[in-house]
Amino acid sequence: MKPFFSYYGSKYRLSQNGFYPPPAEGNIVIESFAGSACYSVFHEPEIAILIDSNPKIIGIWNYLIKATAEQIEALPTFNTIAEQRDFKRIMAKLLQAERDLIGFWTAKARPQSSKAFGVWARKYANAKTCRVWGDAVKLRIISQLPKIRGWRATCSDYHNQQFYQFPYFTKMSKTYFIDPPYSGAGGRKYPHNKIDYEHLEHWVKTLKGQVICCENEDLTHRWADFDKTKPSQYASNQTKQELCYLRGFQNKAAVKQYVAISKQRLENIDQDNQS
Numbered sequence: 001m002k003p004f005f006s007y008y009g010s011k012y013r014l015s016q017n018g019f020y021p022p023p024a025e026g027n028i029v030i031e032s033f034a035g036s037a038c039y040s041v042f043h044e045p046e047i048a049i050l051i052d053s054n055p056k057i058i059g060i061w062n063y064l065i066k067a068t069a070e071q072i073e074a075l076p077t078f079n080t081i082a083e084q085r086d087f088k089r090i091m092a093k094l095l096q097a098e099r100d101l102i103g104f105w106t107a108k109a110r111p112q113s114s115k116a117f118g119v120w121a122r123k124y125a126n127a128k129t130c131r132v133w134g135d136a137v138k139l140r141i142i143s144q145l146p147k148i149r150g151w152r153a154t155c156s157d158y159h160n161q162q163f164y165q166f167p168y169f170t171k172m173s174k175t176y177f178i179d180p181p182y183s184g185a186g187g188r189k190y191p192h193n194k195i196d197y198e199h200l201e202h203w204v205k206t207l208k209g210q211v212i213c214c215e216n217e218d219l220t221h222r223w224a225d226f227d228k229t230k231p232s233q234y235a236s237n238q239t240k241q242e243l244c245y246l247r248g249f250q251n252k253a254a255v256k257q258y259v260a261i262s263k264q265r266l267e268n269i270d271q272d273n274q275s
């Protein structure tokens with residue numbers, strides 16, 4: 001699948017180019033700092049558990065998980081200048097989750113949903129691709145809805161024990177994707193950004209199964225052993241070097257192979273972008 005909405009700090013491209021290994025087959029994927037949940041979106045597990053402390057993010061996911069094609073089809077688009085001028089009045093008639101979903105598509109990679117149809121959105125309003133909210137995005141979402149029916153989303157702190165002890169949950173093998181706001185300056189852009197990284201470090205050690213932790217080179221807290229990680233230059237497309245810590249991925253040869261593949265893929269993508 002492709003992203004359901006554009007989000008600051010999304011891990012879609014890094015998932016796509018293999019910087020993170022895929023979950024073991026049949027694993028439930030848990031994103032404890034879900035945002036746009038792009039690791040799950042790319043790998044398409046049957047069951048994903050999405051946790052985020054921002055109610056707006058979880059509101060969007062709960063809306064999408066249950067949405068019908070007709071509901072998405074009926075959402076307004078803003079192709080004409082008159083519709084764009086009327087943006088606020090049209091949006092006021094929608095559900096909160098619909099407003100937030102559309103708002104993430106009217107600006108690029110923001111930590112918060114936008115309340116305006118700004119210059120950037122107007123520039124690409126009639127593009128046939130999924131740059132900005134419009135018919136192409138609606139079609140993408142509609143085509144992907146069947147794949148997220150088994151997902152669950154909850155608004156909570158990442159360590160909410162009550163949630164992690166659901167019976168169906170304890171029995172399944174798990175892959176945890178742990179992508180909190182970065183401990184350096186980049187993480188402060190999220191409305192919810194206060195993380196006790198010492199607590200997080202302790203909590204991560206208690207997780208059983210496959211674990212992927214994300215940070216970048218500006219980190220102020222070494223809350224996982226990021227030194228023993230895949231070399232960060234494989235994410236050189238990022239403005240800041242990405243770090244990732246892996247645990248529980250048994251097949252070391254396969255992990256090594258992933259590093260090589262991801263490097264090759266990145267080079268290909270960069271070449272494509274230049275041509």
Ligand SMILES: C[S@@+](CC[C@H](N)C(=O)[O-])C[C@H]1O[C@@H](n2cnc3c(N)ncnc32)[C@H](O)[C@@H]1O
Pocket residue numbers: 007008009010011012032033034035036037038039051052053054057156157158159179180181182190192193194195
């Ligand atoms: C780096 S973003 C995750 C990006 C995600 N991997 C993606 O692909 O879009 C971090 C997320 O953590 C959420 N967050 C912040 N504090 C949290 C907490 N204490 N518990 C759970 N989520 C939290 C933020 O709202 C934000 O959506």
